[in-house]
Amino acid sequence: MTTYTQAAEFAQTWGLVYFFLIFLAVLVYACWPSNGKRFDEAARVPLRED
Numbered sequence: 124m125t126t127y128t129q130a131a132e133f134a135q136t137w138g139l140v141y142f143f144l145i146f147l148a149v150l151v152y153a154c155w156p157s158n159g160k161r162f163d164e165a166a167r168v169p170l171r172e173d
Contacts, residue, residue: 152158 153162
């Protein structure tokens with residue numbers, strides 16, 4: 124059982140780090156100034172009358 128416990132601890136610890144880094148990358152991407160125009164355009168898509 125020790126192997127399972129070690130694997131579970133490894134997955135929990137490094138999984139948290141992995142997902143936190145992914146979260147930071149998405150946050151930086153979303154807040155990057157050059158992406159603002161793209162997001163503004165995407166926000167107006169539902170309001171367009173084609």
